[in-house]
Amino acid sequence: MREDNMLxxxxxxxxxxxxxxxxxxxxxxxxxxxKRSSPPGLPEVAQIDLVRHYTQLARKAHGVDNGFYPLxxxxxxxxxxxxxxxxxxxxxxxxxxxxxxxxxxxxxxxLHDLALSLADICGMDEVTLQxxxxxxxxxxxxxxxxxxxxxxxxLKRTKVIVPDSAHGTNPAGAAMCGFQVVPVPSDAGGCVxxxxxxxxxxxxxxxxxxxxxxxxxxxxxxxxxIVRIIHGAGGLMYCDGANLNAIMGxxxxxxxxxDLVHLNLHKTFSTPHGGGGPGSxxxxxxxxxxxxxxxxxxxxxxxxxxxxxRADSVGNVKNFYGNFLVCLRAYAYILTLxxxxxxxxxxxxVLNANYLMKLLAPEYAPSFEGTCMHEFVLSLEExxxxxxxxxxxxxxxxxxxxxxxxxxxFPLIVREALMVEPTETESKETLERAAAAFKxxxxxxxxxxxxxxxxxxxxxxxxxxxxxxxxxxLLKFEG
Amino acid sequence: MNVPDNLLYTKSHEWxxxxxxxxxxxxxxxxxxxxxxxxxxxxxxxxxxxxSANGTIGDVESIKAVSEIKSPVDGTxxxxxxxxxxxxxxxxxxxxxxxxxxxxxxxxxDSLLSAKAYEELIGDEA
Numbered sequence: 001m002r003e004d005n006m007l008x009x010x011x012x013x014x015x016x017x018x019x020x021x022x023x024x025x026x027x028x029x030x031x032x033x034x035k036r037s038s039p040p041g042l043p044e045v046a047q048i049d050l051v052r053h054y055t056q057l058a059r060k061a062h063g064v065d066n067g068f069y070p071l072x073x074x075x076x077x078x079x080x081x082x083x084x085x086x087x088x089x090x091x092x093x094x095x096x097x098x099x100x101x102x103x104x105x106x107x108x109x110x111l112h113d114l115a116l117s118l119a120d121i122c123g124m125d126e127v128t129l130q131x132x133x134x135x136x137x138x139x140x141x142x143x144x145x146x147x148x149x150x151x152x153x154x155l156k157r158t159k160v161i162v163p164d165s166a167h168g169t170n171p172a173g174a175a176m177c178g179f180q181v182v183p184v185p186s187d188a189g190g191c192v193x194x195x196x197x198x199x200x201x202x203x204x205x206x207x208x209x210x211x212x213x214x215x216x217x218x219x220x221x222x223x224x225x226i227v228r229i230i231h232g233a234g235g236l237m238y239c240d241g242a243n244l245n246a247i248m249g250x251x252x253x254x255x256x257x258x259d260l261v262h263l264n265l266h267k268t269f270s271t272p273h274g275g276g277g278p279g280s281x282x283x284x285x286x287x288x289x290x291x292x293x294x295x296x297x298x299x300x301x302x303x304x305x306x307x308x309x310r311a312d313s314v315g316n317v318k319n320f321y322g323n324f325l326v327c328l329r330a331y332a333y334i335l336t337l338x339x340x341x342x343x344x345x346x347x348x349x350v351l352n353a354n355y356l357m358k359l360l361a362p363e364y365a366p367s368f369e370g371t372c373m374h375e376f377v378l379s380l381e382e383x384x385x386x387x388x389x390x391x392x393x394x395x396x397x398x399x400x401x402x403x404x405x406x407x408x409x410f411p412l413i414v415r416e417a418l419m420v421e422p423t424e425t426e427s428k429e430t431l432e433r434a435a436a437a438f439k440x441x442x443x444x445x446x447x448x449x450x451x452x453x454x455x456x457x458x459x460x461x462x463x464x465x466x467x468x469x470x471x472x473x474l475l476k477f478e479g
Numbered sequence: 480m481n482v483p484d485n486l487l488y489t490k491s492h493e494w495x496x497x498x499x500x501x502x503x504x505x506x507x508x509x510x511x512x513x514x515x516x517x518x519x520x521x522x523x524x525x526x527x528x529x530x531s532a533n534g535t536i537g538d539v540e541s542i543k544a545v546s547e548i549k550s551p552v553d554g555t556x557x558x559x560x561x562x563x564x565x566x567x568x569x570x571x572x573x574x575x576x577x578x579x580x581x582x583x584x585x586x587x588x589d590s591l592l593s594a595k596a597y598e599e600l601i602g603d604e605a
Binding site: 408409412415466467470471 | 514517519520540542543544
């Protein structure tokens with residue numbers, strides 16, 4: 001086997017070390033009962049093998065540092081290096097969550113001020129930083145919804161309404177919290193069908209989970225009427241804040257009438273995204289729900305930061321205070337840009353998306369007409385009918401052109417969907433080169449469709465067998 | 480697109496075949512399997528389960544998405560097709576042989592679509 005295709009466990013040789021350490025004289029002092037009975041099952045490699053291993057892995061991967069990454073709904077923006085510098089400061093890295101408030105004033109100040117900033121950005125009264133990702137935040141927020149109605153002894157509210165264009169995490173989180181999920185269809189314009197919503201909302205409605213702008217990249221223009229219907233029925237409005245990058249600094253979920261929101265710091269606030277995390281999914285809410293938030297709040301009293309319990313908290317959804325160093329990076333981003341800078345972010349994100357959408361027409365038709373927000377969804381159904389080349393084939397072919405595939409086959413209501421989100425950090429030239437690659441593939445689909453069906457051909461692993469991967473996944477190394 | 484004349488259909492792309500004796504087989508249409516692409520997993524409700532029309536028979540997972548399968552009619556599940564659960568690709572290769580469940584006490588088939596009406600429906604969608 002080629003060395004660069006081996007797992008690090010396959011490179012392991014017993015006794016090999018990155019660093020040779022003298023045998024500690026203290027080992028004799030450890031009581032026998034506290035010693036390991038067998039060594040930990042870690043790979044044993046020399047430093048050069050270790051460095052090569054991860055360098056090779058990094059070379060095979062495609063991150064935002066490698067090239068354009070227009071993965072819709074994921075906001076794969078550039079992560080500024082200044083964030084990393086801040087997160088590497090020893091005053092933050094050399095801390096322990098149990099070292100006490102007096103020795104953690106700087107870290108507490110970051111938690112306190114970030115929560116305030118995020119509350120201000122999304123128009124909420126209070127924010128918890130504890131959830132580790134967006135879906136985790138949704139889950140925590142839905143626990144709050146449940147507790148809110150339980151405390152009011154309003155036990156008939158068992159249903160959560162979710163649009164058919166929603167992220168899958170919305171119905172999943174609601175189901176995990178024991179709610180019955182009721183889908184509401186989209187209308188011909190791609191927004192919530194108002195008649196259907198009015199018919200569904202009632203005294204059993206706990207909440208509506210809405211992404212605004214929605215996953216089609218369209219602003220829910222009836223948002224005020226939607227809020228009137230749900231609040232009129234006695235339900236709560238939950239905002240999936242995954243698409244905050246489209247509206248940050250322009251309008252706020254709290255002002256639209258939402259009662260709860262989650263944010264994704266690894267999307268909108270530029271912390272590293274992908275590769276499994278760590279992420280951060282703070283939850284914000286209006287005052288009447290604040291005591292239910294997960295985790296402790298940080299307060300500033302008498303010139304000192306301290307933790308304070310929330311009276312009716314649903315409990316901890318994660319240990320300690322969330323992914324602190326991720327929060328710190330987001331705070332660095334907010335301070336770097338300031339209010340005006342954050343508004344420019346969303347303006348440029350929307351401008352970039354609209355520019356790319358226009359460049360791709362007429363070959364690639366958007367699924368809905370009009371201007372988009374920070375992303376747009378193409379339907380490649382016509383191309384597939386005419387050439388047999390699917391959305392997946394175009395996506396895989398983009399890999400050979402140095403571009404990460406857009407999100408495929410989502411949202412579910414668009415056939416042969418490709419969901420494209422360029423983000424604000426891409427230049428005009430990058431967008432133009434990407435558009436040229438898309439158009440070249442469109443022409444190739446007619447002249448030489450087989451070329452697309454085989455793609456990618458320039459990657460170490462070519463077209464992966466997705467069917468076998470889904471059916472017979474090998475999830476652990478068995479040596 | 481294959482739409483056999485001897486079956487009835489739903490707007491959500493299930494087919495139902497009324498058997499001699501009144502029981503019925505339910506599956507998903509050729510159009511549905513093509514939209515889903517390669518089916519990877521099938522999970523079905525248990526035998527003995529009473530379903531009302533639009534109740535959930537189970538779900539079908541493809542490499543693109545997971546889709547709920549709805550019962551076209553009221554009825555009780557008397558048999559589930561273990562063969563399809565073991566080899567979900569049967570849904571792609573022969574969607575009208577790969578029935579998912581057999582129902583007894585079938586009621587409500589009057590409101591279903593004929594082959595012609597279903598063909599018009601998918602003609603509009605396609």
